[in-house]
Amino acid sequence: MFGKLKEKLNSFVDKVAQTEISEKDVNNALDELEWELLEADVAFEVVEELKERIKSELVGRKVKIGTNKRKIVEDAVEKAVLDVLTPQRKINIIEEIRSKTEKPYVIAFVGFNGSGKTTTIAKLANYLRKHGLSVVIAASDTFRAGAIEQVEEHAKRVGVRVIKHRYGADPTAVAYDAIHHAKAKGIDVVLIDTAGRNELNRNLMDEMKKIVRVTKPDLVIFVGDALAGNAIIEQARQFNEAVKIDGVVLTKLDADARGGAALSIGHAIGAPILFIGVGQGYDDLKEYDEKWMLEKIFGES
Numbered sequence: 001m002f003g004k005l006k007e008k009l010n011s012f013v014d015k016v017a018q019t020e021i022s023e024k025d026v027n028n029a030l031d032e033l034e035w036e037l038l039e040a041d042v043a044f045e046v047v048e049e050l051k052e053r054i055k056s057e058l059v060g061r062k063v064k065i066g067t068n069k070r071k072i073v074e075d076a077v078e079k080a081v082l083d084v085l086t087p088q089r090k091i092n093i094i095e096e097i098r099s100k101t102e103k104p105y106v107i108a109f110v111g112f113n114g115s116g117k118t119t120t121i122a123k124l125a126n127y128l129r130k131h132g133l134s135v136v137i138a139a140s141d142t143f144r145a146g147a148i149e150q151v152e153e154h155a156k157r158v159g160v161r162v163i164k165h166r167y168g169a170d171p172t173a174v175a176y177d178a179i180h181h182a183k184a185k186g187i188d189v190v191l192i193d194t195a196g197r198n199e200l201n202r203n204l205m206d207e208m209k210k211i212v213r214v215t216k217p218d219l220v221i222f223v224g225d226a227l228a229g230n231a232i233i234e235q236a237r238q239f240n241e242a243v244k245i246d247g248v249v250l251t252k253l254d255a256d257a258r259g260g261a262a263l264s265i266g267h268a269i270g271a272p273i274l275f276i277g278v279g280q281g282y283d284d285l286k287e288y289d290e291k292w293m294l295e296k297i298f299g300e301s
């Protein structure tokens, strides 16, 4: 009976009791966010993308009077960041290894000098062993003095065998031997430790390509130092061009505590972060979790 009247009154209440989020409101919030993200080492291009996502989500949105507009903006910002942090493809390394019918599963580790490759290999060996998998390491860094002893020391501590040649030997031959050994002994996983390098070391880059071309690893992991901040994107791109990177391990997040590099790197090369390094101990390897990263970026430091 009073339906029409009720409808009119309600529509009037709705119209008056809501405001629209203006571009100005959004821009103010975005300026603040931009600063926070750049300070957290997020790459400029990623910041720009986030701004666009947030803007399109918020501008023109109707909000009831009395609701906390700032909260709405913050939620939209967090949602956009979470979207960027969430890899398009996730890799469960344990499942991948177990589902491979023909052993071994081969993982090659590449990255800059001192990014934490060898430590990460020891951590991952430890992690895999805890999941009941057997591991052998190929000491394919035959270039840097002390590298073989270093990997052997780590391997001894986590109870894993190392296949090695002398310094100056062909790293591909070492990897090949380790795979052969694993095949003969029924070992589940081969972890290939390669020399640290950058794009200026042409020979070393070619050598890395050869290791990958010949051994055809199931997974190529780029180990990046989170402390390198923005520079890590360029590094990752160069390695991705040379050998296709399947996944990333980001180290030293315990010292960085910001996570901006993590936000940028996945976006830059489109490969998921698999693990993060959070310390120097063998258990300081965490499976990547985008919600944890979000908390690191926005939470109190």
Ligand SMILES: Nc1nc2c(ncn2[C@@H]2O[C@H](COP(=O)(O)OP(=O)(O)OP(=O)(O)O)[C@@H](O)[C@H]2O)c(=O)[nH]1
Binding pocket: 111, 112, 113, 114, 115, 116, 117, 118, 119, 120, 141, 144, 147, 195, 196, 197, 251, 252, 253, 254, 255, 276, 277, 278, 279, 280, 284
């Ligand atoms: N705090 C912290 N330190 C780490 C982490 N991962 C590695 N490190 C340290 O980083 C340093 C370099 O690590 P390495 O594993 O030797 O690096 P690398 O990439 O093998 O070095 P190159 O052989 O020169 O290529 C060592 O002192 C490690 O203990 C981490 O997640 N957190």
